[in-house]
Amino acid sequence: xxxxxxxxxxxxxxxxxxxxxxxxxxxxxxxxxxxxxxxxxxxxxxxxxxxxxxxxxxxxxxxxxxxxxxxxxxxxxxxxxxxxxxxxxxxxxxxxxxxxxxxxxxxxxxxxxxxxxxxxxxxxxxxxxxxxxxxxxxxxxxxxxxxxxxxxxxx
Amino acid sequence: xxxxxxxxxxxxxxxxxxxxxxxxxxxxxxxxxxxxxxxxxxxxxxxxxxxxxxxxxxxxxxxxxxxxxxxxxxxxxxxxxxxxxxxxxxxxxxxxxxxxxxxxxxxxxxxxxxxxxxxxxxxxxxxxxxxxxxxxxxxxxxxxxxxxxxxxxxxxxxxxxxxxxxxxxxxxxxxxxxxxxxxxxxxxxxxxxxxxxxxxxxxxxxxxxxxxxxxxxxxxxxxxxxxxxxxxxxxxxxxxxxxxxxxxxxxxxxxxxxxxxxxxxxxxxxxxxxxxxxxxxxxxxxxx
Numbered sequence: 001x002x003x004x005x006x007x008x009x010x011x012x013x014x015x016x017x018x019x020x021x022x023x024x025x026x027x028x029x030x031x032x033x034x035x036x037x038x039x040x041x042x043x044x045x046x047x048x049x050x051x052x053x054x055x056x057x058x059x060x061x062x063x064x065x066x067x068x069x070x071x072x073x074x075x076x077x078x079x080x081x082x083x084x085x086x087x088x089x090x091x092x093x094x095x096x097x098x099x100x101x102x103x104x105x106x107x108x109x110x111x112x113x114x115x116x117x118x119x120x121x122x123x124x125x126x127x128x129x130x131x132x133x134x135x136x137x138x139x140x141x142x143x144x145x146x147x148x149x150x151x152x153x154x155x
Numbered sequence: 156x157x158x159x160x161x162x163x164x165x166x167x168x169x170x171x172x173x174x175x176x177x178x179x180x181x182x183x184x185x186x187x188x189x190x191x192x193x194x195x196x197x198x199x200x201x202x203x204x205x206x207x208x209x210x211x212x213x214x215x216x217x218x219x220x221x222x223x224x225x226x227x228x229x230x231x232x233x234x235x236x237x238x239x240x241x242x243x244x245x246x247x248x249x250x251x252x253x254x255x256x257x258x259x260x261x262x263x264x265x266x267x268x269x270x271x272x273x274x275x276x277x278x279x280x281x282x283x284x285x286x287x288x289x290x291x292x293x294x295x296x297x298x299x300x301x302x303x304x305x306x307x308x309x310x311x312x313x314x315x316x317x318x319x320x321x322x323x324x325x326x327x328x329x330x331x332x333x334x335x336x337x338x339x340x341x342x343x344x345x346x347x348x349x350x351x352x353x354x355x356x357x358x359x360x361x362x363x364x365x366x367x368x369x370x371x372x373x374x375x376x377x378x379x380x381x382x383x384x385x386x387x388x389x390x391x392x393x394x395x396x397x398x399x400x401x402x403x404x405x406x407x408x409x410x411x412x413x414x415x416x417x418x419x420x421x422x423x424x425x426x427x428x429x430x431x432x433x434x435x436x437x438x439x440x441x442x443x
Contacts, residue, residue, distance in 0.1 A: 022205045023250045034244055044206070044252070056247070073250040077201060100324050101207040101346050108343045109214060109350070116217040120225045124216075124275075127232045128256035130240065140237045141381075144289070144433050147244050150381030150426075 019060070021046045022075040028067035032057030035148045039067045045079040201321060205252035208309060212273020214350035215308070215357055216256075219269055219277055224261035226280055231259055234440035238289060239276060239296045245379035246297075247372075248304045255303075257296060259283060266394060269357050270299035272308045284443055285393050289433040290386035292441075293377050297387075301372035307365050311356035312349060320345045366405050371418050382433075383426045384419060388412055 021042045028040040032054045042048070042062060048069075052059035057068045110118055130136055142149045203211065226232070239257035243249050251274040260267075262279040269277045276299045278292075286292045302308065312320075323345045327338045360366065374384045391408055405411055419425055 023252050024254075026250065034249060070250055072248045075205070077204065079204060079206075100204055101210045101349075103210070105343055105346050106210050106213065108339065109346055112343065112347070113217075115221065116214075117221040117225075118213075118217045120220045121213065121217045121275075123227065124220065124225050124232075124258045125256050127227060127229060128236050128258060130233055130236050137237065137240060141241055144241070144381070144436065145430060146241045146381040 017050045019048055019050050019058075019074050019076045020079040021048065021069075021073060022079065023073045026069055026073040028060070028062070028065055028069060029057075030067060032059070032068040034070065036068070040065045048074070050074075203309060203317075203321075207324075208272040209252040210273070211309070211346075211349055211353055212271035212275055214346070215271040215354040216273060216275040216277075218350075218354045219260070219271075219275075219357070220258075223265075223277075223279065226259040226261040228259070230440060231283075231443070232257070234436075235259060235278065235283075235292070235296070238293055239300070242293055242297050242300055242376050242380050242382075246300050246304055246376045248300075251303070255300070268295050268299050270302045270308070271357060272303065272306065272353065274303065276300065276303070280443055283441065286390060286437075286441075287434075288386070288429055289437040290377070290382045290429045291390040292437065293380065293382040294373065294384070294387040294390050297373035297376040297380075297382075298369050300376055301369040302361070302365075304372060305365065305368055307361050307369070308353045308357050311361070312352050316348065316352065320349055360405070363406060367414055370411065370415055374415060374418050375422070378422055378424075378426060381426060383429045384415075384422070385425070385427060386429060387415055391415070 021044055024044045026042045026044075026046075027038045028042060029036040030039050031037075040062070042065075046062060048060040048062045050058055051061055051066070053071075054068075056071050058071055058074050060067065060069050060074070106118075110116065141147045145151065235257045239255060243255050253274060255274040255276060257276045257278070260277050260279045263281050263284075265279050266282045266285060267279045268282055269275075276296060278295055278299075282295060283292070286295065323342050327335070327342050361369075370387070374387055377387060378384045391411055394408060396408070406414070
């Protein structure tokens, strides 16, 4: 019986390490640090293996890629995207993947709420995207002594 | 002992193994049926996915923009986004499904700010005008980022309503969009309901407890990013007493400042001074 429990534990532990990317584009980083070098980009719903946890960062493996993700871009809840994983996923997986509030539901919702200015929202979402985000961001933070450039108790 | 093992087995299966794995394990029809039942129960208690939160947030954002209008000045919007992004990087949730959007509402009367679960953070022109420098703007944005980190808008949905929504999602597949219009209409109605609940919570404000938590987390985000959390007190002092909407849900200024000051004492290193460079940068970019 003890052997059975031990095998069960090993079995469960093995399967407990899978997770999914929970954001549209996730950066896999070389080190567990937000400003570390980016080694890869993974898409929403990609299945990854969790190798290690360190503070707010998870070390993951995806194919031959290994690196660190912030925990806010990882979920242990299953996510499957129709289209992207269509070839690999079973019919039932595809069925599960296509459920939920998404672009198609929003489209139908818009038809019923023609008064809502989704067009302005789309303009806003585009306006909010910073030109040359990475380079501009670094200069902005450096000049303002923020984030990775801050000094404790700075003047 | 057997009962104990059985419960342990069920617990592990339910919490640790993805339903995807369960399906692969299932070899015979009976087991498959059981797995499907477990999967349906699991789906019925699951949270909204990040994608669902984004679309719920978008519907609330569309309502807010329709009501107050969008200020479309590129320089101002990009600057507010630079400040916001610097804060987000030091928050517990630097990554959202589709990122954060910091937008200015074309409302010169109401002093207010809002955040949706989709990552849209709004500040009215009136509140932006009240800010004298970048650190005060950072304080306003950090409070809203904290609401997103704490999932306050999503948590305003009652358990019953959430279960109803998830059940509707589970019962429906997009593949049947053209075939099953009745169910699709039901799903859209549920989306409509959820959107209404979330929008109402965002516009009317949250509980005192949630607002206090957002202040406390906001201070930490501001300080971690290198801004001065003392700007939090400065901007609160400037708020009028007769606020409407979301900001009305906060405590009175005196109590709010008292809570903030006691939180500041818990921080080991507080950035006390507001950098001159940031003051000048604010003046240069914010011309309303």
